[in-house]
Amino acid sequence: MLLPIESLLSAEEVQQCRQLLFASEWQDGAATAGGLARTVKNNFQLDDNSDNARRLQDFVLHRLRQHPTFVSATLPEHIYPPKFNLYQNGGHYGQHVDSAVMTLASGQVLRTDVSATLFLCDPDDYDGGELQIETRYGMQSVKLPAGSLILYPSHSLHQVTPVTRGQRLCSFFWIQSLVRDSHNRELLFDLDQSIQSLTITHGNGHEDVVRLSQIYHNLLRQWSMS
Ligand SMILES: O=C(O)CCC(=O)C(=O)O
Numbered sequence: 590m591l592l593p594i595e596s597l598l599s600a601e602e603v604q605q606c607r608q609l610l611f612a613s614e615w616q617d618g619a620a621t622a623g624g625l626a627r628t629v630k631n632n633f634q635l636d637d638n639s640d641n642a643r644r645l646q647d648f649v650l651h652r653l654r655q656h657p658t659f660v661s662a663t664l665p666e667h668i669y670p671p672k673f674n675l676y677q678n679g680g681h682y683g684q685h686v687d688s689a690v691m692t693l694a695s696g697q698v699l700r701t702d703v704s705a706t707l708f709l710c711d712p713d714d715y716d717g718g719e720l721q722i723e724t725r726y727g728m729q730s731v732k733l734p735a736g737s738l739i740l741y742p743s744h745s746l747h748q749v750t751p752v753t754r755g756q757r758l759c760s761f762f763w764i765q766s767l768v769r770d771s772h773n774r775e776l777l778f779d780l781d782q783s784i785q786s787l788t789i790t791h792g793n794g795h796e797d798v799v800r801l802s803q804i805y806h807n808l809l810r811q812w813s814m815s
């Protein structure tokens with residue numbers, strides 16, 4: 590499932606992030622890629638260990654954990670501390686799949702279930718720079734307003750097309766979900782969305798809302814991994 594999450598950050602928050610990012614040191618992205626990805630990667634990345642990167646990571650993580658749709662769709666067990674990238678002057682990232690397992694600086698290991706890109710520039714600010722994701726229904730091209738996020742399954746092949754004008758600035762990261770199976774995760778998301786809307790019309794004490802909530806939690810209990 591490809592799921593856009595609109596306005597994770599406000600225009601003001603995007604502006605603050607961009608100010609910090611443009612005042613930071615950038616590294617050659619290819620140096621940080623492993624295996625096949627190294628040969629197809631042509632962009633810049635923020636040094637994850639810089640003070641600015643840590644401030645930005647904390648800020649984005651805080652927003653993510655507060656966002657009900659993000660939490661409902663990903664059921665996060667671990668979130669990789671968000672990274673930041675910049676594409677310009679034809680910069681691109683060829684077709685690849687993200688590594689299945691990533692090791693954090695702390696030594697903790699994360700399985701990538703869901704991949705995410707948070708756009709920090711508006712589509713009008715640059716040409717190209719489409720995030721193209723292969724799905725069962727063909728290639729989907731994604732380019733969202735600044736402050737919005739796309740979630741997609743980490744098992745998908747994807748690429749970023751060359752940026753031929755302007756700059757494309759994004760944050761990207763991965764989520765290890767409590768529910769490893771993407772089909773089960775999607776069923777839980779659909780069920781939760783329906784429970785939320787029934788709660789608005791009938792109240793959370795309504796008999797059917799209570800019964801559906803029981804089913805939701807019992808499925809989550811059955812399908813969550815650890
Ligand atoms: O820039 C993006 O939207 C995606 C980056 C990406 O695919 C990666 O770093 O693995």
Ligand SMILES: [Fe+2]
Pocket residue numbers: 685686687747
């Ligand atoms: Fe990727």
